[in-house]
Amino acid sequence: MHWRRWLITLVFCFVVVGSLGFVKFNQVMAAIAFGESFPEPSETVQIQRVETSSWQPHLTLTGSVLATRSIEIRNELEGIVTFIGFASGGSVKKGDVLIRMQVDDELAQLDAIEAEISIAQLDVNRFEKLVEQRASSRDQVDRAKAQLAVSKARKRSLEAVIAKKTIVAPFDGQAGLHQLEEGAFLSANTLITKLVSNSNTVWVDFNIPQAYSNLAVGTPVSVTSDILGLYDAKASVAAIDQEISTRSRNMKARAELTSDQMKLKPGSIVSVSLPVSASKEVVRLTSKAIRYDAFGTYVFKLNKDDKDNWRASRQVVNVLAKEGEISILDLAMSNGLEINDVVATQGSFKLRDGLLVYTDEQSK
Numbered sequence: 320m321h322w323r324r325w326l327i328t329l330v331f332c333f334v335v336v337g338s339l340g341f342v343k344f345n346q347v348m349a350a351i352a353f354g355e356s357f358p359e360p361s362e363t364v365q366i367q368r369v370e371t372s373s374w375q376p377h378l379t380l381t382g383s384v385l386a387t388r389s390i391e392i393r394n395e396l397e398g399i400v401t402f403i404g405f406a407s408g409g410s411v412k413k414g415d416v417l418i419r420m421q422v423d424d425e426l427a428q429l430d431a432i433e434a435e436i437s438i439a440q441l442d443v444n445r446f447e448k449l450v451e452q453r454a455s456s457r458d459q460v461d462r463a464k465a466q467l468a469v470s471k472a473r474k475r476s477l478e479a480v481i482a483k484k485t486i487v488a489p490f491d492g493q494a495g496l497h498q499l500e501e502g503a504f505l506s507a508n509t510l511i512t513k514l515v516s517n518s519n520t521v522w523v524d525f526n527i528p529q530a531y532s533n534l535a536v537g538t539p540v541s542v543t544s545d546i547l548g549l550y551d552a553k554a555s556v557a558a559i560d561q562e563i564s565t566r567s568r569n570m571k572a573r574a575e576l577t578s579d580q581m582k583l584k585p586g587s588i589v590s591v592s593l594p595v596s597a598s599k600e601v602v603r604l605t606s607k608a609i610r611y612d613a614f615g616t617y618v619f620k621l622n623k624d625d626k627d628n629w630r631a632s633r634q635v636v637n638v639l640a641k642e643g644e645i646s647i648l649d650l651a652m653s654n655g656l657e658i659n660d661v662v663a664t665q666g667s668f669k670l671r672d673g674l675l676v677y678t679d680e681q682s683k
Contacts, residue, residue, distance in 0.1 A: 363678070364676060368662075369602055369650075369658055369659060369662060371658060374603075375598040378592070379593075380525045387516060389585060390489065390513070397504070398484050398505060400420055400501050401419050407495075409494055413489065413490050415487060416487055425480050426481070435470045491517055495515075520576065526569035527569060529568050531595055534559060534572060534593070543589065547581065549589065554574040554575060560572065602648040614635075619633060620633075631663065631671065
């Protein structure tokens with residue numbers, strides 16, 4: 320009779336286990352059905368179509384603006400200022416008197432020398448007549464002429480001193496600031512002002528690495544300064560230094576720039592874009608499309624599936640350079656990326672391979 324009790328017990332256990340399994344199976348199926356009732360995971364992104372354009376590799380260098388004509392004006396002789404003919408920071412014309420110093424003593428000496436010249440000329444004339452009359456020797460005539468020549472030389476020397484005490488502008492330009500006052504005493508070699516030409520043409524000096532020292536005169540470059548509001552102003556290399564610096568291993572070059580956008584001030588810092596090789600066909604994508612990980616650089620290309628929905632696909636790319644918010648891609652080195660392909664841009668960081676994707680155009 321014991322086996323009957325054991326049989327009943329086993330049957331009861333099987334019934335209990337089967338009931339629990341049936342209940343659990345129903346719960347699992349219900350959970351699966353509940354999960355399938357939700358839509359497939361997806362993300363919405365902005366897109367950009369792949370198009371090619373021409374791009375030329377270049378170096379971006381820092382340049383300094385120089386005036387084509389610039390000079391420090393100093394007085395050669397000391398003296399007292401009697402006239403100031405230009406305003407501080409004002410414009411001047413070629414030949415304008417900048418300052419005039421006191422020349423009263425020199426003018427008095429000049430009057431005396433002119434009197435000496437008159438007397439010396441009279442002596443020369445008198446001795447020449449006496450020689451003709453055989454009343455004087457030729458030696459006296461020569462001495463009189465020598466004295467006349469000395470007096471004339473002294474006159475020219477004084478006239479040069481007077482001229483040096485009147486300083487004129489050598490060219491049209493803009494004067495710098497000064498603190499000159501009439502009556503002030505100026506020592507020799509005092510800085511009067513710095514004169515800079517008003518021309519729209521300026522020089523831009525920049526240093527190039529020795530690897531590009533084969534740069535030729537006439538090479539076109541572009542000059543940019545976001546701070547000054549100067550964009551892609553065209554210039555050309557006008558001169559190149561003949562040796563490479565032993566300290567920096569760079570070579571100095573000078574470009575000539577004539578800009579209609581604005582007048583550049585000497586001393587301004589600008590960016591110089593120097594082409595270093597021939598142009599090539601590239602793809603320009605916004606930098607928001609470019610993703611990075613341990614395996615390299617890639618983008619998410621969007622492809623249509625059987626239901627005409629966008630699906631994300633990882634695509635390895637080769638970035639050549641960046642220009643602001645734009646990345647330059649080498650199409651030849653990006654196998655699988657072709658013209659007119661659709662690439663995810665804004666929001667691409669949310670994607671993964673095979674994910675359902677909606678574009679911002681579809682969401683509107």
